[in-house]
Amino acid sequence: MLALVTSSSFLSAWASGAATGLGLFAVVGAQSAFILRQGLMRLHLPAILLTCGLIDMVFIFASIWGLQALIEQFPLLTHLILWFGVVFLLWYALQSARRALGKDQQLSIARQAVPTRRAALLAAIGFSLLNPHFWLDMVIVGSLAHSFSDARYGFAAGAFTASIIWLLMLGIGARLLAPLFSNPRAWRILDGMIALIMAGLAVGLIVKGV
Structure with a gap:
């Protein structure tokens, strides 16, 4: 009977966690835009998805083990993450804007240039750990998880x-959309949208930080 109750509590907590996670993660933010572009270019997508997934796994469980307490103990950490995130987002927005406004020939060269796996993975790590929204999500997950006690x-x-x-939805979506991006104009539009998303996120963080 105890095992049944424990199993039922676990499944209930799992369902709540999944619903909360989709509400927090399923947004077209900095990390999502980066993954979509890498997927469309077919550049190291499996490794990037694996890296992002491992980071999420580590920090989701770490949020239960004390991430929230750490941030409460060192509030300056939140501000440092925020401003590092602003710089990172503005830099990527500038790079995307330059690609969107460049000539077709330059765009074609940029599409054919294959960045190293190391550079792609470092960018994936940056879009996770230098994103203040990522840390906020982890704190929320940690806070809500503790309300489930033993089923946290x-x-x-x-x-x-x-x-x-x-x-997986981002990775599969990028694969399905790939045929549409044989036209350089589609790449211009994508990079323009990414530039606007990144710049908008950076401005939002600046407003919060001042």
């Missing part, structure tokens, strides 16, 4: 499941 790891597992679902 079920909540964390559900949130991680939501992360994997969203990452």
Whole structure:
């Protein structure tokens, strides 16, 4: 009977974690835009998805083990992350804007240039760990998980499941959209949209930080 109750509590917590995770993660933010572009270019997408998934897994469970307490103990950490995120987002917005406004020939060369796996993975790590919204999501997950008491790891597992679902949707979506991007104009539009998203996120963070 106890095992049945424990299993039921775990599944309930898992479902709540999955729903919460989808609500938090399923947004077209900095990380999502980066993954979509890499997927469309067919550049190291599996490794990027694996890296992002591992980061989410580590920090989702770490949020239960004390990430929230750490940030409460060192509030300056939140501000440092915020301003590092602003700089990172503005830099990527500038790079995307330059690609969007460049000539077709330059765009074609940029599409054919294959960045190293190391550079792609470092960018994936940056879009996760230098994104203040990522840390806010982790704090929220950690806070909500503790309300499930002994089933809190079920909540964390559900949130991680939501992360994997969203990452796979981004990867599959990029593959399905790839034929549309044989036209250089489509790349211009994509990079223009990414530049606006990144700049908008940076401005929003600046408003919060001042």
